[in-house]
Amino acid sequence: MADNYDVIVIGGGPGGYVAAIRAAQQGFSVACIEKRTHRGKPALGGTCLNVGCIPSKALLDSSWKFYEAKEYLGEHGIKLNQNQPKLDLQQMHKRKDEIVAQLTGGVEQLFKANKVTWLQGAGRLQAGKKVEFAPGEGDKQTLQAKYVILASGSEPIQLPVAELHEDVVVTSTGALEFESVPKRLGVIGAGIIGLELGSVWARLGAEVTVLEAVDTMLPMVDRTVAKETQKHLKNQGLDIRLGARVTGTEVKQKKATVSFSDKNGDHQETFDRLIVAVGRAPCTDHLVSGDAGITLDERGFIDVDSQCRTEVPGVYAIGDIVRGPALAHKAIEEGSMVAEVIGGEHTQLNYETIPSVIYTHPEVAWIGKTEEEAKAAGDAYKTGMVAFATNGRALAAGDSGGLVKFVADENTDRILGMHVVGPQASELVQQGVIAMEFGGTMEDLQLMVFSHPSLSETVHEAALAADQKAIHAVNRPRRKK
Ligand code: FAD
Ligand code: AMP
Numbered sequence: 001m002a003d004n005y006d007v008i009v010i011g012g013g014p015g016g017y018v019a020a021i022r023a024a025q026q027g028f029s030v031a032c033i034e035k036r037t038h039r040g041k042p043a044l045g046g047t048c049l050n051v052g053c054i055p056s057k058a059l060l061d062s063s064w065k066f067y068e069a070k071e072y073l074g075e076h077g078i079k080l081n082q083n084q085p086k087l088d089l090q091q092m093h094k095r096k097d098e099i100v101a102q103l104t105g106g107v108e109q110l111f112k113a114n115k116v117t118w119l120q121g122a123g124r125l126q127a128g129k130k131v132e133f134a135p136g137e138g139d140k141q142t143l144q145a146k147y148v149i150l151a152s153g154s155e156p157i158q159l160p161v162a163e164l165h166e167d168v169v170v171t172s173t174g175a176l177e178f179e180s181v182p183k184r185l186g187v188i189g190a191g192i193i194g195l196e197l198g199s200v201w202a203r204l205g206a207e208v209t210v211l212e213a214v215d216t217m218l219p220m221v222d223r224t225v226a227k228e229t230q231k232h233l234k235n236q237g238l239d240i241r242l243g244a245r246v247t248g249t250e251v252k253q254k255k256a257t258v259s260f261s262d263k264n265g266d267h268q269e270t271f272d273r274l275i276v277a278v279g280r281a282p283c284t285d286h287l288v289s290g291d292a293g294i295t296l297d298e299r300g301f302i303d304v305d306s307q308c309r310t311e312v313p314g315v316y317a318i319g320d321i322v323r324g325p326a327l328a329h330k331a332i333e334e335g336s337m338v339a340e341v342i343g344g345e346h347t348q349l350n351y352e353t354i355p356s357v358i359y360t361h362p363e364v365a366w367i368g369k370t371e372e373e374a375k376a377a378g379d380a381y382k383t384g385m386v387a388f389a390t391n392g393r394a395l396a397a398g399d400s401g402g403l404v405k406f407v408a409d410e411n412t413d414r415i416l417g418m419h420v421v422g423p424q425a426s427e428l429v430q431q432g433v434i435a436m437e438f439g440g441t442m443e444d445l446q447l448m449v450f451s452h453p454s455l456s457e458t459v460h461e462a463a464l465a466a467d468q469k470a471i472h473a474v475n476r477p478r479r480k481k
Helices: 014-025 045-049 054-072 089-113 192-203 223-235 328-342 371-376 392-399 425-437 444-448 457-465
Strands: 006-009 030-034 116-125 130-135 141-150 154-156 184-188 207-212 238-242 243-254 255-262 265-271 275-276 280-282 313-318 356-360 363-368 382-388 405-407 416-420
Touching: 006 014, 006 116, 014 030, 014 089, 014 141, 014 328, 030 207, 045 089, 045 382, 054 089, 054 192, 054 255, 089 116, 116 275, 141 328, 154 363, 154 425, 184 223, 184 255, 184 328, 192 207, 192 238, 192 275, 192 356, 207 356, 223 238, 223 371, 223 405, 223 416, 243 382, 275 425, 328 405, 356 425, 356 457, 371 382, 371 416, 382 457, 392 457, 405 457, 425 444, 444 457
Parallel strands: 006 030, 006 141, 030 116, 141 313, 184 207, 184 275, 207 238
Antiparallel strands: 116 130, 130 141, 154 280, 243 255, 255 265, 356 363, 363 416, 382 405, 405 416
């Protein structure tokens, strides 16, 4: 093993592994230090591939197929033999695990192909761009780098009033592994992760209660979209209690009794399983030594500029340990940007056009300003909104819940935000990303040809609706200024 590298990346998640590969592509000698083990084996891919985005989406997709077979196949004229589909949860987990193994193994292959050295163990930044490497087995070593990229990611926030307890009170990681469908499932936190995991188990038959301290549903989402989302999740059996702050938890005989208070007083509910999904915190506790020159803020984040430079020249930090949304695609693009900046490029990320997605059914996806944000900023704005119920393709698919909404500048016609709740929202929002990146306007989208029949026609119609030109929906009167 060499002890000198051009670039050392600490953390092999989506931020770190992309940074390592992109740096190697430019001819740098690169090592990526990653300490994670998954199912007893060293694993690349970070939270996202091992216990985050990918396994959760595998379960979301599988559980939706089960729910669809139970609830909706009949209306398509498809009858199941015994009338009810039968769940093989072990097979569902096996499929999820195989996808994870395929993708994490793929990153390992990409490292080999790009000549990135994977150092299995923990890394810690020291002064002078030295990195202490503690392998899984054996003595610590000191490595020297010209550039260091910190990409150690995040971990679930622990809630003192709901301490983890074996397989009864768990984080998102445990919630991806339940060996049976809990009869009664509690979820603390109605954020993205809480709603996605609550959806998985509700679709598979659990009675799900979500306790959320804040009294607003998805406060970061456009109000029209949030209300529509709440309606659909309620119909799927998620009992979302807003303004319900958890104050204590007691585990007895493999059941968790949760105390919480809301505007009507104090309450208790008993669950077979409880998921604590109250956010994630940066993993920076043992990442930098005292003399490294990096200061952490009170929540453990590392301060960086718009190109992820820390206060130490040649040291960068990316992904969940720095400002901005804790999303894999944000970490990926920061990894790529930093590697290119090190290589002398002028790459810059547009933080205004990072999409967010909640993979419930229907999916929720958005980019840019909500109507409420445009109003609060005093923008002269207009909105265009159309429901999927007006879309032939959505109706043909039997998946016509939800809507597309644009917020655009009244004077320049430029798109300020796009908000979708509906089928394939995660894919549709990308049209808004592309349009906004090109400085697109409502008129641009109005004049483009969209395939018929396609879900994308709703994007077209919503753009038309912004100027009262929708054809397949009744136009709303122009908003009074
Ligand atoms: P991570 O993926 O956390 O990777 C960091 C890695 O660094 C870890 O593997 C860790 O072991 C390693 N590490 C830490 N410290 C050290 C050290 N000192 N030495 C060596 N290695 C170290 N985001 C989305 O965009 N879309 C989604 O659908 C989505 N779904 C999610 C679902 C769940 C259940 C969860 C938990 C998260 C989800 N996320 C999703 C968030 C996403 O996983 C993170 O934003 C993303 O993984 C952040 O990437 P990262 O590279 O910054 O860190
Ligand atoms: P996110 O940060 O998007 O993952 O969402 C986590 C959610 O958990 C936030 O909406 C918080 O308001 C919520 N939350 C945090 N603490 C509590 C608590 N004690 N009881 C209920 N909800 C909580």
